[in-house]
Amino acid sequence: MIKNRMWEEFKAGEPAIGTFHHLNSSQFIDAVSFTGLDWLVIDMEHSCNGTDEMDKLVALADAKGMSPVVRVNSIERSAILKALDAGAHALMVPCIKTMDQIHQLVEWGKFKPLGDRGFCPTRDCGFGMGPNFENMKSYMQWANENTILMPQCETKECLEMIEEVTATEGIDAIFIGPMDLTVSLGIPGEYDNPIFTDAIARILAACKANGVMCIIFATSIQQARDYIEAGYDGIAYNVDLMMIQGAFKEVVDGIKAE
Numbered sequence: 001m002i003k004n005r006m007w008e009e010f011k012a013g014e015p016a017i018g019t020f021h022h023l024n025s026s027q028f029i030d031a032v033s034f035t036g037l038d039w040l041v042i043d044m045e046h047s048c049n050g051t052d053e054m055d056k057l058v059a060l061a062d063a064k065g066m067s068p069v070v071r072v073n074s075i076e077r078s079a080i081l082k083a084l085d086a087g088a089h090a091l092m093v094p095c096i097k098t099m100d101q102i103h104q105l106v107e108w109g110k111f112k113p114l115g116d117r118g119f120c121p122t123r124d125c126g127f128g129m130g131p132n133f134e135n136m137k138s139y140m141q142w143a144n145e146n147t148i149l150m151p152q153c154e155t156k157e158c159l160e161m162i163e164e165v166t167a168t169e170g171i172d173a174i175f176i177g178p179m180d181l182t183v184s185l186g187i188p189g190e191y192d193n194p195i196f197t198d199a200i201a202r203i204l205a206a207c208k209a210n211g212v213m214c215i216i217f218a219t220s221i222q223q224a225r226d227y228i229e230a231g232y233d234g235i236a237y238n239v240d241l242m243m244i245q246g247a248f249k250e251v252v253d254g255i256k257a258e
Contacts, residue, residue, distance in 0.1 A: 004089045004146050005038040005067040006173075006234065010213050016234035017224075018069065022047035022241050026060055033064035040066050041236060044083075045073040045094050051082055058086045059123065069150070075101050077118075080108045085122035090148035092175050097157040099164060106170035109149045111140035114170045148172040150215065153203050154180035162203050166210040173213035175236070176200055204231060 009016035018039035021029065024047070029040065042049060042057045049057070054070060061068035070083035071092040083091055093105055107115045121128035124147075125139050132146075133139045149170060153162055154177030165171060178191060178200070187193045200216065207214035208231065215234040218224040219242075224235045 004148065005065075006069070006090055006148055006213070007146065009038055010233050015228045015232070016213075016215070017237060018067075018234065019237050019243075020071075020239040021057065022049070022239055024049050024053050024057070026056070028240060029057060029060050029066070030064060033061075033066055037066055038234075039069050039089070041069045041071055041092060042088075043071045043239075044079075045071050054083065055086045058083075058088055062087055062089070069148075075104055077108045080105070081118055084109065084117070084143075084147060085120060085124055087123040088147070090150050090173070093149070093151045094177070094180075095155060096151045096153070096165070097155050099161060099168075102151060102165055102168055102171065105149055105151060106168065109147070110144050110170045114144055117143075144170075148213070150175050150213075152177045152180075154184065156184045159185075159199050159203065162206045163209075166206040166212045171212060173215060173233075174203060174207050176203055176214070176216040178217055207233075 006016045016038045018037060018041060020041045020043050022043055040061045042054050042061070044050070044054055058068040058070065067089035068087065069090040069092055070086070070088040071094065072079040072083055075093055080091060091109055096102065108117060109115060111117045111119065119136065119140070124143065125133040132142045150173035151158070151165065151171065152175045153159055158165065159181070166174060178196070181199060182188050182190055182196050185195050185199060187195055190196060204214050213233045215236060216227050216232050217236045218227055219238050224237055227235060
């Protein structure tokens with residue numbers, strides 16, 4: 001595992017910029033690694049990426065100097081363990097609704113004494129020969145300090161307990177999913193609604209109070225800049241497929257313009 005760029009930027013007080021990867025394309029990852037992106041979400045929730053694809057994409061992103069973030073599709077021990085063993089620098093976990101789910105995430109995602117993650121010499125520690133592996137004890141401590149557990153706050157239930165979530169030892173970051181959060185709050189797509197703006201302000205405040213990284217999704221440069229100005233620690237900028245689609249729509253419309 002290279003240095004976790006999300007952590008490095010957070011500690012330096014700089015915004016960490018990433019995007020969502022749905023394409024399952026090694027060439028895409030190779031190409032965007034030259035753009036300055038800090039991290040890449042390999043999405044297993046809303047894409048066709050499976051475990052085999054995730055394993056290869058994590059290795060490539062890591063090798064190209066971007067922190068691989070894996071969004072698992074469920075809070076299950078196997079899903080969490082496979083992503084961490086593959087070398088994910090961070091786990092993004094959707095649809096949080098209970099503190100039991102938060103405690104399970106920490107149990108499966110952190111080694112003792114924080115949790116009860118299972119150990120195997122896999123890619124995360126260079127198969128027992130990496131620079132972060134001197135012995136099991138030192139590696140377990142290193143992994144607990146350098147692997148980010150990042151539940152999503154995208155449900156009304158998670159919002160209502162966000163202060164408790166962010167105060168939980170082992171939770172390192174919160175990712176705000178604006179689309180599903182507005183749906184859960186009964187105002188789908190109403191991003192200017194005070195109900196939504198008050199909600200994300202509450203999430204940000206809880207993160208700041210507990211020293212937890214706060215990441216949010218953005219779809220425009222100005223929106224991203226506004227979020228950074230407001231104090232968010234990082235931006236997940238759009239989704240690769242949507243960006244490609246939008247670029248070609250602009251080209252086609254421009255060519256056909258009267």
